[in-house]
Amino acid sequence: MLSIALLGLLVVSAAASPSAIKDRTGRVVHKRTTEIVQLYAYGTNISGLPIYAGSDNLAYLATDDAASNFTAVTWTIDTTGTDAWTVSANTTAATNSSTLSSGSTFYVVTDSSSDDSFAQAGFVSDASDAPSGATTTGIVTYGPYVMILEDTDDKDTYVSEFWATQSDTDGVWTLMWNEAGTAQDNSVPVTLKTTAPVV
Incomplete structure (x- = not known):
């Protein structure tokens, strides 16, 4: 009893x-939570690299040795995906001079006229300045994992199609969104997490 x-x-x-x-x-409404975090990428030959902003305000992954030309960022995230994720320059890390403004919005290009978008993620000072086909909301955490929450046929689907493309500089990759999930030259899928690598 x-x-x-x-x-x-x-x-x-x-x-x-x-x-x-x-x-x-009738859909469940989750309590909105905002957190300040660091994000790290994991994949083949990429073991917990932080995400940086380049002087072009695009997103990069870099080893410590190759990071001097990039701006380290701190993330303010809404774990429910309702609000855009924003970044500010991490002033405690050695960074280059960047045009990145505090509160810049993170975006990924999830839609294009070709239906197989493979485009570099980046940052804009205002969400309205994001490229055509870009999304700035719907980015969520699922445990420590970063995903895009898509509403397909009234069903929520968690999608992660982050990829890293090797650049011409050793230790530097561009952070891409691969909408179709198809194989790409010099590229590997990566998982973005709020968990730092174990040292």
């Missing part, structure tokens, strides 16, 4: 929690 009463309390507690609140369409 006691176990049944406890089960009832758990059910009532779950129903009353903020994460179980539903909107008018």
